[in-house]
Amino acid sequence: MPSNILPVFSLLVGTLFIFLGNGLQGLLLPVRGTHEGYSNEVLGLLGTSWAAGFVIGCFVAPQVVRRTGHIRAFSGFGAVICMNVLVTGIFVDDVAWLVLRAVTGFCTAGTSMIIESWLNERSTNESRGAIFSLYIAITLMGVVGGQVIVGMVDVTTPLLFMICGILYCFAILPTTLSKAQSPQPLKRVKLDLRALYRNSPISFVGILMIGMANGAYGTLGAVFAAQAGLGQKMIAAMVSITIFAGAVMQFPAGRLSDRMDRRHVLAGLSLVSAVAGLAVVLFHPMHVYAVIALVAVYGAAANALYPIAVAHANDFAAPEEFVKVSGGLLLLYGIGTIIGPTLGGPVMTHFGPHALFAVTAVAHLAVAGYAIIRSRQRAAPATADKDLYTTAPTAAAQLATPESVMLDPRAPSEGQPSRR
Template sequence: MRRNLLPVLALLCGTLFLFLGNGLQGLLLPVRGSQEGYSNEVLGLLGTTWASGFVIGCFVAPNVVRRIGHVRAFSGFLSLICLNVLLTGLLVDQNTWLVLRAITGFCTAGTSMIIESWLNERATPENRGTIFSFYISITLLGVVGGQLMVPLADVATATLFMVCGILYSIAALPTTLSKAASPQPLKRARLDLKALFRNSPISCIGILLIGTANGAYGTLGAVFGTRAGLDNGAVAAMVSITIFAGAIMQFPAGRLSDRMDRRYVLAGLSAAAALAGLAIVAIRPADVYGIVVLVAIYGAAANALYPIAVAHANDFAAPEDFVKVSGGLLLLFGIGTIIGPTLGGPVMTWAGPYALFSVTAGAHALVAIYAILRARKRAPVPAADRGAYTTAAASTAPHVTPESLSLDPRAASETQPGR
């Protein structure tokens, strides 16, 4: 284990600090924005602009890296992120925040793609699975760890924004000081909607809807908690428990999907997420424990959906198409995260904070219905011919890019003979 991770340990440490900053900033902004009296629409647009910048970055950032190299591009992207978060703490203005958030999303795509390509360059067929699993764990640990920093200082001051800047500055050190050769040029992400839909309609439509639900909750969950009367510590715990519950649920859900038609597992989990969301809307729990329990159930079901939908699409795809299919689905997920907060903000303004979960419930209900309809129209791939289920970081940590797909052990197996 130690031998496998030692060559990339410094890079993984930098990754941890990058995602600590991402997690802290992602929760700090909606909490501070709520205190400043920003409308639900504006707070939703913070997520929309970030996701838009991130998706654009997946297409454009590789060209930047090709022009100036990995190390200089990484340093430049991180410098802009650090500058943006410090300006966000100094210039408390909603329009300024929206512009800065879009730039941050773009730069986050660039930094993530560089880290993922660097890890992939150092990975071998023997240690690829270990590095991939460790990378996913670090992204989750970093996001949750950053979120849990919010209660440690007064969000009304610039302190936590400065802490964010420190974390991003530390994240730059391992790669800028490394003597290792730069990895190969980044690949362009391709999105072929027609091919995706022909391959698996439920994966194509389902992941778009899953991204819509996850984007709405990921951006506005903290706003919901604040509007529902929770303090900052309870809001951080609520958001973090969603990620933890989803990470734990991926393993039993994946095992079940390997044994039966994945579409029925997708329908069952989507129905569970929809029911949990509707329960929050109907019960409107006033105490933190009731909210956390229901949100944990929601997170366990909602965050297990993405990897099952990806696995189903790959069941019908040729082995050599894994990266192309999964990369397109990841970008569809990103488009969904643009739609979710844009829709969720006005709904919360019109019907109250608990109505956020009516948006997620609607998206999950559509996934469940469509999955059942598709299961009746197309026979499943026999269990013996399916690819093995693999957890996917995008479900619980929305900062991964199509470049991360090259780290997946399934991508490496495409070039192996006899596959």
Template sequence: MRRNLLPILALLTSTLFLFLGNGLQGLLLPVRGSAEGYSNEILGLIGTTWATGFVVGCFVAPNLVRRIGHVRAFAGFGALICLNVLLTGILVDQTAWLILRAVTGFCTAGTSMIIESWLNERATNESRGAIFSFYISITLFGVVGGQMMVPFADVSTPILFMICGILYCLAIIPTAVSRAASPQPLKRVRLDLKGLYRNSPVSFIAILLIGTANGAYGTLVAVFGARAGLTEDMIAIMVSVTILAGAVAQFPAGRLSDRMDRRYVLAGLAGLGAVAGVGLSVFQPANVYMILILVSLYGAAANALYPIAVAHANDHASSEDFVKISGGLLLLYGVGTIIGPSLGGPVMTWLGPHALFAVTALSHILVTAYAIFRSRIRAPVPVEERDSYAGSPALAPSLTTPESLLLNPRAAEGGSDQDQERTAS
């Protein structure tokens, strides 16, 4: 393990600081925005513009990296992110925040794609699994660690924005001074919506709805906490507990989906997430411990859905199509994260802060209904022919790029005879 990780230590260190900054900024903005009296619609749009910038970055950033090189591109993207977060703390204006957040999303896609492609080039078939798992762990620790910094300073001052800028500067340094050779040019991203739907209608619809629910929750849950009267430390705990519960649930949920029709597992988990959403939106518990229990239940269900939906899509595709199918689904998830905050903000204004969970519950109910409906139309892939489940770093609210899929050990597997015989109707 040490031999595999030492050559990429600089990249992993940059990854840690990058996601620490992402986690801190992602929670700080809605908390500060709520304190400034920004409307739910504006706070939702802040999440929408970030997701839009991120998705656009997945398409455009590779061309920029090809022109100026990985190291200079990474330093440039990182500097822009740092500049943006500092300007966000200075220009406390909702219009400025929307513009700055879109640029940050774009640059985050660029920095993530560079790190992920660099890690992939250093990985061998023997070390790919270890590097992939370590990368997932670092992204998770970084996001949660950044979120937990919020209670340690007054959100009404520029201090946390300055700390966030420091973290982004620290993310630039290890990669900028690394002696590792630059990787090959980034891959072009192609989104074949018709092909994705033909391959697996359930995964197509489910991923879009999962992105909608996770995008709304990831952007607006801090707004819910502020409007519901929770303290800043409890908001940070609530958001972090959701992610940690999802991380814990992925393994048992994935193993269960390896043994039975994945559509039933999708339906069950989505149903569980809907129950948690209904409990929070209808009963509106005031007890903070009951809220934590319900959001933990929500996180365990909602954050385990994405990798199972991807695995189901790969069940109906040949192994060599893993990157194309999974990359398309990842970008489709990004489209959902654009829709979710745009829908959640107005609903919260109309029906109150707890209505955020009505949006997530409706999305999960639709996933449950469609998964059960499709299970009556199409026979499941036999267990012995299925793609094996693997966890995903795409835990809400943070996105990874299609480059991360190349780190997955399944990306290096060749197609088998059984793969070639599968149909995708």
């Protein structure tokens, strides 16, 4: 194992268990909720409440960390998440689930911030890229692994809730037992959304729309699959392959955006996402493997959009503005993930489960259209002036916190000049 990974190995192990629990719980709730007969509106609000709690946590949780320290705060947040998932299995009630899901989102923001700030402080300019890439890989493996577990156990029993609680308990142990010194206090980033829009209108609007589409599918994709007649194992496979395809697609899409106008790549990928989604809407009923194939194409294109939009915004930003720009885009993405499932649930109720992809198609068509318009109003930067493209965990897994921006290898270390 490379020497630069050893100092953060135990923390990365804890990260894996955190995201195993996140992936398991994130898929279990809509599948179990569908079995319990919860309305599409309620199932959509499960995603809305989690995203709202997460966004609030990004602002409030750092204060808890500053007062109690990283290790105590991490243990506290992890314990609350564990208790929440166990209580969710005991009280199968839609209102209780919505409240508990918001609390889980809040605590997840806290645990993520602590992990990311800890990794950033233990990394150097030379190791940050490797650690960041490994961190992304672990988050994706964890989410997909947790979703696969759902396909192995009967969702109508409390067993999956218990397994999820055990995973969160395992996640707490590495940091609790670690002898490593706690990292420095979390950094504060003052966001300026007006300046962000002036910097890159397409990134501003695009990230908001991408968040809406990803939030709608991330929350209601399993509900669509269940109502479309897919079995429990096929639901887990469909949701997982979306993330896997998106992870694979980020690299070729990112490299392509390095060689041409990123807005054209955004438009092209958005159109592919929209066409794949509309095909699901227009040509149902279809064979289950045809549905999964189209959803895989959808996931590959849709989940590659976020990091390209971030890279485009940074193409026009000064080096010292990188953290502020990326933090603002994360906030916009979070707002989008609140809006998406809130709209998607009622649309599915009135027009059927396949209408979920009509919602995502509208968002992706808006991105494509605005990207084309902006490409005619502002010249693309020269290839040599473009910011370094890098993948981002938000694109294929879930929301990220502002602290993940500091872990990004493009972010200059304190006291170090930018590489741009």
